[in-house]
Amino acid sequence: xxxxxxxxxxxxxxxxxLLVGAVVALRRAKAARDAxxxxxxxxxxxxxxxxxxxxxxxxxxxxDTPPTPVAIRTNPTASDELVPSEExxxxxxTLAADDLPAxxxxxxxxxxxxxxIKANGNSGIFHEPGGQHYERTHAERCYxxxxxxxxxxxxxxxxxxxxxxxxxxxxx
Numbered sequence: 001x002x003x004x005x006x007x008x009x010x011x012x013x014x015x016x017x018l019l020v021g022a023v024v025a026l027r028r029a030k031a032a033r034d035a036x037x038x039x040x041x042x043x044x045x046x047x048x049x050x051x052x053x054x055x056x057x058x059x060x061x062x063x064d065t066p067p068t069p070v071a072i073r074t075n076p077t078a079s080d081e082l083v084p085s086e087e088x089x090x091x092x093x094t095l096a097a098d099d100l101p102a103x104x105x106x107x108x109x110x111x112x113x114x115x116x117i118k119a120n121g122n123s124g125i126f127h128e129p130g131g132q133h134y135e136r137t138h139a140e141r142c143y144x145x146x147x148x149x150x151x152x153x154x155x156x157x158x159x160x161x162x163x164x165x166x167x168x169x170x171x172x
Contacts, residue, residue, distance in 0.1 A: 103148060105142070119142070121141070
């Protein structure tokens with residue numbers, strides 16, 4: 001093919017490329033112009049009007065009304081009558097006998113003497129003093145006794161100080 005024909009073809013391909021580029025540029029300009037079209041003011045919602053008065057919070061209700069006495073059975077086997085008690089009932093999370101909270105946060109990385117049971121929230125296990133892993137357990141809560149820890153959903157550690165290794169029964 002002679003050189004002149006090759007140059008003519010290259011020239012025609014250049015013109016075709018310019019034409020395609022111009023069409024693409026015009027389409028993009030039209031799309032950008034259409035995107036800027038204002039649709040009108042933004043929609044506004046009507047204000048919400050409550051259908052009834054809001055309910056008071058639990059603390060508000062407790063402050064407005066005096067405490068009611070708790071009814072206890074005087075003789076549960078003889079009668080089902082309930083008699084109001086004048087003694088206050090322990091709050092949730094406390095023990096009435098010693099008037100100590102059921103649990104306290106650890107102090108300086110350890111449990112106080114009044115709350116010796118160490119509980120770990122990640123494992124859900126509590127450790128009693130003298131247990132195999134008691135000293136190395138990092139307590140998240142310190143309980144007054146094992147019953148308080150169990151009431152909060154923790155279970156006792158399976159290994160005690162006498163258990164040197166876990167028991168395994170592999171059938172042999």
